[in-house]
Amino acid sequence: xxxxxxxxxxxxxxxxxxxxxxxxxxxxxxxxxxxxxxxxxxxxxxxxxxxxxxxxxxxxxxxxxxxxxxxxxxxxxxxxxxxxxxxxxxxxxxxxxxxxxxxxxxxxxxxxxxxxxxxxxxxxxxxxxxxxxxxxxxxxxxxxxxxxxxxxxxxxxxxxxxxxxxxxxxxxxxxxxxxxxxxxxxxxxxxxxxxxxxxxxxxxxxxxxxxxxxxxxxxxxxxxxxxxxxxxxxxxxxxxxxxxxxxxxxxxxxxxxxxxxxxxxxxxxxxxxxxxxxxxxxxxxxxxxxxxxxxxxxxxxxxxxxxxxxxxxxxxxxxxxxxxxxxxxxxxxxxxxxxxxxxxxxxxxxxxxxxxxxxxxxxxxxxxxxxxxxxxxxxxxxxxxxxxxxxxxxxxxxxxxxxxxxxxxxxxxxxxxxxxxxxxxxxxxxxxxxxxxxxxxxxxxxxxxxxx
Amino acid sequence: xxxxxxxxxxxxxxxxxxxxxxxxxxxxxxxxxxxxxxxxxxxxxxxxxxxxxxxxxxxxxxxxxxxxxxxxxxxxxxxxxxxxxxxxxxxxxxxxxxxxxxxxxxxxxxxxxxxxxxxxxxxxxxxxxxxxxxxxxxxxxxxxxxxxxxxxxxxxxxxxxxxxxxxxxxxxxxxxxxxxxxxxxxxxxxxxxxxxxxxxxxxxxxxxxxxxxxxxxxxxxxxxxxxxxxxxxxxxxxxxxxxxxxxxxxxxxxxxxxxxxxxxxxxxxxxxxxxxxxxxxxxxxxxxxxxxxxxxxxxxxxxxxxxxxxxxxxxxxxxxxxxxxxxxxxxxxxxxxxxxxxxxxxxxxxxxxxxxxxxxxxxxxxxxxxxxxxxxxxxxxxxxxxxxxxxxxxxxxxxxxxxxxxxxxxxxxxxxxxxxxxxxxxxxx
Numbered sequence: 001x002x003x004x005x006x007x008x009x010x011x012x013x014x015x016x017x018x019x020x021x022x023x024x025x026x027x028x029x030x031x032x033x034x035x036x037x038x039x040x041x042x043x044x045x046x047x048x049x050x051x052x053x054x055x056x057x058x059x060x061x062x063x064x065x066x067x068x069x070x071x072x073x074x075x076x077x078x079x080x081x082x083x084x085x086x087x088x089x090x091x092x093x094x095x096x097x098x099x100x101x102x103x104x105x106x107x108x109x110x111x112x113x114x115x116x117x118x119x120x121x122x123x124x125x126x127x128x129x130x131x132x133x134x135x136x137x138x139x140x141x142x143x144x145x146x147x148x149x150x151x152x153x154x155x156x157x158x159x160x161x162x163x164x165x166x167x168x169x170x171x172x173x174x175x176x177x178x179x180x181x182x183x184x185x186x187x188x189x190x191x192x193x194x195x196x197x198x199x200x201x202x203x204x205x206x207x208x209x210x211x212x213x214x215x216x217x218x219x220x221x222x223x224x225x226x227x228x229x230x231x232x233x234x235x236x237x238x239x240x241x242x243x244x245x246x247x248x249x250x251x252x253x254x255x256x257x258x259x260x261x262x263x264x265x266x267x268x269x270x271x272x273x274x275x276x277x278x279x280x281x282x283x284x285x286x287x288x289x290x291x292x293x294x295x296x297x298x299x300x301x302x303x304x305x306x307x308x309x310x311x312x313x314x315x316x317x318x319x320x321x322x323x324x325x326x327x328x329x330x331x332x333x334x335x336x337x338x339x340x341x342x343x344x345x346x347x348x349x350x351x352x353x354x355x356x357x358x359x360x361x362x363x364x365x366x367x368x369x370x371x372x373x374x375x376x377x378x379x380x381x382x383x384x385x386x387x388x389x390x391x392x393x394x395x396x397x398x399x400x401x402x403x404x405x406x407x408x409x410x411x412x413x414x415x416x417x418x419x420x421x422x423x424x425x426x427x428x429x430x431x432x433x434x435x436x437x438x439x440x441x442x443x444x445x446x447x448x449x450x451x452x
Numbered sequence: 453x454x455x456x457x458x459x460x461x462x463x464x465x466x467x468x469x470x471x472x473x474x475x476x477x478x479x480x481x482x483x484x485x486x487x488x489x490x491x492x493x494x495x496x497x498x499x500x501x502x503x504x505x506x507x508x509x510x511x512x513x514x515x516x517x518x519x520x521x522x523x524x525x526x527x528x529x530x531x532x533x534x535x536x537x538x539x540x541x542x543x544x545x546x547x548x549x550x551x552x553x554x555x556x557x558x559x560x561x562x563x564x565x566x567x568x569x570x571x572x573x574x575x576x577x578x579x580x581x582x583x584x585x586x587x588x589x590x591x592x593x594x595x596x597x598x599x600x601x602x603x604x605x606x607x608x609x610x611x612x613x614x615x616x617x618x619x620x621x622x623x624x625x626x627x628x629x630x631x632x633x634x635x636x637x638x639x640x641x642x643x644x645x646x647x648x649x650x651x652x653x654x655x656x657x658x659x660x661x662x663x664x665x666x667x668x669x670x671x672x673x674x675x676x677x678x679x680x681x682x683x684x685x686x687x688x689x690x691x692x693x694x695x696x697x698x699x700x701x702x703x704x705x706x707x708x709x710x711x712x713x714x715x716x717x718x719x720x721x722x723x724x725x726x727x728x729x730x731x732x733x734x735x736x737x738x739x740x741x742x743x744x745x746x747x748x749x750x751x752x753x754x755x756x757x758x759x760x761x762x763x764x765x766x767x768x769x770x771x772x773x774x775x776x777x778x779x780x781x782x783x784x785x786x787x788x789x790x791x792x793x794x795x796x797x798x799x800x801x802x803x804x805x806x807x808x809x810x811x812x813x814x815x816x817x818x819x820x821x822x823x824x825x826x827x828x829x830x831x832x833x834x835x836x837x838x839x840x841x842x843x844x845x846x847x848x849x850x851x852x853x854x855x856x857x858x859x860x861x862x863x864x865x866x867x868x869x870x871x872x873x874x875x876x877x878x879x880x881x
Contacts, residue, residue, distance in 0.1 A: 263668075266665060
């Protein structure tokens with residue numbers, strides 16, 4: 001699962017060659033370590049008009065020990081910036097977009113390695129004025145373009161703040177997108193709206209004391225999700241099919257989790273999960289539906305079994321388990337205020353040759369998440385999905401080299417993501433401070449061209 | 453020490469699928485297998501870094517280097533390394549005897565929790581140096597001068613280089629276990645058909661249990677094996693009828709490779725604890741460990757069959773607990789050979805045997821065969837000697853838990869040396 005090329009062009013000799021010949025030069029991304037500083041240098045902040053969201057931004061940065069530069073159009077920067085946060089929530093006219101161009105432009109030139117640009121916007125659909133809606137929508141186009149222009153491992157993302165969002169609702173998502181935890185997320189919009197956001201005790205163990213069930217945890221992305229959750233303080237119940245029990249036990253023992261051997265397509269899967277949860281707590285805090293399979297074939301050659309098994313494991317099983325876990329009378333079921341996070345895929349957004357069944361299941365997951373999030377809003381349960389792009393796993397290591405290289409490089413960060421990147425995004429949705437984020441599908445794909 | 457005994461519970465178990473000798477576990481040692489089994493138990497019950505009262509386990513066939521086998525396994529596992537451990541060995545009764553040991557210490561309040569288990573491999577069996585060669589080498593080792601040493605070593609002969617194979621025979625009779633059993637089976641008039649039927653039922657029951665996911669929380673795959681290698685779901689009386697007898701002689705020989713357990717590799721472990729310990733660890737007990745009894749018979753002087761000790765143990769255990777043989781929901785009688793089980797059943801029904809041998813006025817009687825080994829037993833799963841006890845205890849505990857509070861199960865395991873270990877479990881909520 002190593003990306004030899006990235007290693008090569010980051011070494012002395014390889015770097016020289018790549019620079020001379022003009023080869024793409026992916027940067028080794030900064031990734032989260034326990035206790036790590038939020039940012040490595042100062043952050044520039046600016047906004048349109050009164051820039052109402054900047055108050056929270058200042059607080060988050062100050063709490064994290066980040067020095068802040070109040071940026072102007074003519075600002076110059078002595079040292080490399082680590083991040084730029086631009087509050088465009090108050091922008092109502094197309095002309096006001098000039099302010100973003102004028103301030104973010106010079107600051108962007110001073111961004112250091114693994115820099116971050118975060119644009120804060122309103123929700124276009126909530127605007128009554130047409131020009132305001134157009135202006136707010138324009139911010140998405142700008143952010144996505146900035147993501148593609150960022151260099152040296154930098155990312156640009158858009159946080160949309162809805163009308164019902166409380167003042168604190170921005171803090172958690174802002175921290176995630178500024179931090180190294182979002183290393184492989186770029187060019188993505190996320191909406192923040194209604195939700196009771198608690199104050200965070202310790203940002204390094206946001207899931208302390210919470211019980212989380214993670215399916216498909218024996219290997220690959222699932223194992224990494226389990227590790228991220230354990231690091232964040234969660235009590236993990238790691239689920240995988242009985243046949244994967246030996247690797248499941250290894251994962252569980254490496255993080256002090258509980259191994260639950262279970263076929264999630266069995267009719268009593270939900271009950272058995274609830275029963276396992278009930279041994280540790282009255283209620284479940286988080287369920288991560290990660291388990292999935294592929295049975296690739298061209299559509300015309302896909303038989304009933306290949307079609308059925310993929311849809312059953314990847315989609316139908318989630319419905320059956322949710323039905324039990326969402327029943328308030330079930331001991332060990334999901335608590336009010338709990339979290340559901342599903343793993344989708346960019347295949348479910350853009351489709352993929354030979355993956356009609358897989359794409360169906362993953363697009364289905366996205367549809368489920370959007371609808372279920374509304375249904376469960378009054379119980380304060382959030383439902384979100386993460387859509388991974390090209391992730392370096394045992395599975396993608398088996399893709400023929402040519403295809404693999406294309407998949408790996410065809411994104412703004414010029415490299416594949418690591419399983420931990422998916423784990424970080426899922427943990428972000430699961431955190432208490434993400435209470436105001438629901439019904440979202442976050443791509444963890446380095447802003448891949450596929451499915452864009 | 454507390455003055456009165458307290459309740460002890462089986463909380464759960466774990467085993468690896470059993471492999472046929474020379475099969476998938478060819479390169480796995482006893483230590484490898486038992487460590488994997490303990491780690492699987494640790495993962496299932498969140499015991500990572502936990503200090504347990506003790507771990508008791510053993511192997512029947514053991515290398516000299518494995519003098520401290522169980523402790524080494526604990527050190528190699530994710531348990532707290534300050535968990536003490538020791539080896540137990542009572543032939544095929546090892547696993548169950550280890551459970552009894554740990555349970556008794558918990559009952560006495562000496563410990564609150566423990567793991568009991570067993571492991572055996574006939575694939576990675578120790579080969580001993582030929583005894584003549586061993587004596588010659590020892591003499592050379594103790595020699596006082598180089599000349600004496602050379603003189604001693606000159607006595608090595610080519611025929612001494614053949615290793616001594618481990619034997620599956622009784623030292624005092626020279627007969628193999630199967631040969632002993634064939635004698636007893638003939639005495640009790642056990643038919644070939646009855647044995648084959650029992651063997652087929654074992655395969656079918658075990659296969660059905662796997663199919664409905666019964667073993668999902670009892671077995672952890674190992675080295676590519678997810679089910680017992682010996683299991684033949686499509687086994688039938690017709691197929692077994694074609695096999696030639698391997699034990700016993702002449703016309704009356706009934707014991708084949710199909711109705712005898714094959715040599716097997718594997719390991720198992722059971723987690724035991726007091727009510728408080730289970731509760732404090734968020735674990736729900738499956739069954740209460742009620743009582744156990746061990747018996748031995750004099751098979752050397754011909755008074756009794758080698759594997760006939762269990763009925764003696766059962767009679768004493770039932771009397772002590774004021775129970776009759778019919779007071780059970782499930783019977784787990786280890787299938788060393790199909791004929792072993794059938795001889796035990798016949799003996800317990802036999803008025804003469806029960807009166808003269810067991811000293812009972814009325815025979816123990818018959819059992820409802822529909823309650824016998826309902827999820828398969830050793831004929832299908834295989835029988836890695838010391839691992840069988842743990843396999844059965846965990847399986848029965850789960851069955852009783854599903855059956856409900858107060859349900860009752862009887863375990864009976866025969867062992868080499870004319871011994872038998874039996875125990876009673878009771879389902880808990």
